[in-house]
Amino acid sequence: MNDGKKNGKKKVLVIGGGAAGMMAAIAADKEGAAVTLLEKNEKTGKKLFITGKGRCNLTNACGEEEFFKSVVSNKKFLYSAFYTLDNRAVMEFFEKAGCRLKTERGNRVFPVSDHSSDVIAALNNRMRKEGIKVLLNTTVSEILTETESAKENPMTEGKPGAEAGGGAKNKSRVTGVKLADGRVLPADAVIIATGGKSYESTGSDGDGYRFAEKAGHTIREVKPALAPFTVKEEWCKSLQGLSLKNVSATLICKKKKLYEGFGEMLFTHFGVSGPLILSASSYYAKKINNMPAQLHIDLKPALSREQLDKRILRDFDENKNRQFKNALNGLLPAKMIPVMIQISGISPEKPVNEITKEERTRLLACLKDLALTVTGTRGFSEAIVTQGGVHVKEINPSTMESKLVCGLYFAGEVLDTDAMTGGFNLQIAWSTGYLAGISAAVNTTDAGLFRTSLC
Numbered sequence: 001m002n003d004g005k006k007n008g009k010k011k012v013l014v015i016g017g018g019a020a021g022m023m024a025a026i027a028a029d030k031e032g033a034a035v036t037l038l039e040k041n042e043k044t045g046k047k048l049f050i051t052g053k054g055r056c057n058l059t060n061a062c063g064e065e066e067f068f069k070s071v072v073s074n075k076k077f078l079y080s081a082f083y084t085l086d087n088r089a090v091m092e093f094f095e096k097a098g099c100r101l102k103t104e105r106g107n108r109v110f111p112v113s114d115h116s117s118d119v120i121a122a123l124n125n126r127m128r129k130e131g132i133k134v135l136l137n138t139t140v141s142e143i144l145t146e147t148e149s150a151k152e153n154p155m156t157e158g159k160p161g162a163e164a165g166g167g168a169k170n171k172s173r174v175t176g177v178k179l180a181d182g183r184v185l186p187a188d189a190v191i192i193a194t195g196g197k198s199y200e201s202t203g204s205d206g207d208g209y210r211f212a213e214k215a216g217h218t219i220r221e222v223k224p225a226l227a228p229f230t231v232k233e234e235w236c237k238s239l240q241g242l243s244l245k246n247v248s249a250t251l252i253c254k255k256k257k258l259y260e261g262f263g264e265m266l267f268t269h270f271g272v273s274g275p276l277i278l279s280a281s282s283y284y285a286k287k288i289n290n291m292p293a294q295l296h297i298d299l300k301p302a303l304s305r306e307q308l309d310k311r312i313l314r315d316f317d318e319n320k321n322r323q324f325k326n327a328l329n330g331l332l333p334a335k336m337i338p339v340m341i342q343i344s345g346i347s348p349e350k351p352v353n354e355i356t357k358e359e360r361t362r363l364l365a366c367l368k369d370l371a372l373t374v375t376g377t378r379g380f381s382e383a384i385v386t387q388g389g390v391h392v393k394e395i396n397p398s399t400m401e402s403k404l405v406c407g408l409y410f411a412g413e414v415l416d417t418d419a420m421t422g423g424f425n426l427q428i429a430w431s432t433g434y435l436a437g438i439s440a441a442v443n444t445t446d447a448g449l450f451r452t453s454l455c
Helices: 019-030 046-050 064-069 076-084 087-096 116-130 207-214 234-239 275-288 305-318 334-344 357-368 424-441 444-449
Strands: 011-015 034-038 071-073 101-104 108-111 133-135 140-149 170-179 184-186 189-192 219-225 229-231 243-253 256-267 271-273 293-298 370-377 385-390 408-410
Touching (some): 011 019, 011 424, 019 116, 087 108, 140 207, 170 189, 234 334, 271 275, 275 385, 305 357
Antiparallel strands (some): 219 385, 229 271, 229 370, 243 256, 243 293, 256 271
């Protein structure tokens, strides 16, 4: 066995200095462990720094029902983690760490400064204050384990992952890690918080999946999630840069509704993006990745078809002596008018007072149901999170410990969990990181001692 304990403390190694990793390190230290965080980059929190366009939407202030409703993959697996450290506790932690917060539309929580660096500083300051050892520019090449017999070590009897039935009950136990430079660091517990594959430039290159797979874990197919859509329609390119607020979107494949939502979207040179579209993309990736789908945009969701028709008639009456192309400024952004004229099939020079009821009905249909053909999503370099990862059925949801390897824990994006935009994915990172940290620091039988406050 390893020489993991130092001064009577359990020795915990955390691989990854992102949101989940830093929270796991702080939680393990709070429970009395000797903690070392290993980060391959030159600084911690590189992905956090670019989150929310540099503003860091660190959680969502919604109720628990809304939180779980916003989780796309394996929401039941997250029950214990969320209830151990929920969004209110996360907000309290950052406020007391000196990072003042504000809540914006959609219950999205940001630092008052609008600087993600303040979130990272709060975490780094806490680790520094508690004396947590942080090794930067440190790459882990291998998780070290050894096989132990449950009969020889009664502490493993009945633990998650032990083989059922008779015969010898052998399973692996973590002994430490091996670094890329050949050094070996012994440990009682190792927490893998290496992230997924999105934004590889921040260090998320999927090495956590390699560690997990070598330990015997199943890796569910990883896909880009919260990623922009690519679309078939060429006219989208002419709208590049146009942002639309307060629109609704419905995503359909083979007559089955995959997603319906309301919010903001953005046209790009390849298709569409924005919070509303990114959330839709997670359900697309989950259910029909890379298959054609239909995206229906309602540009005027606050108005029924009858109400919108009356609005169009009113606008036309006020502009009855103008050409059609000059009578749409009250309905649409200027950049969108040429596209809407093209799709409606109405001659741009036609006088408004000559537009037929049939033509007006076509315009109404375009406004209430602007149809796009989704051909796929952009890749990991533009995806906010990764969908897929370590199979949660092989992880104890009450502790985040592997059911296959004693002392091996997982937290954050490396797990097969993901959610919609709005701070929910970072909340998953905080919650799973915290639960993994306290679990790694104490015996799993001491779950009743777990604290729900880091302050």
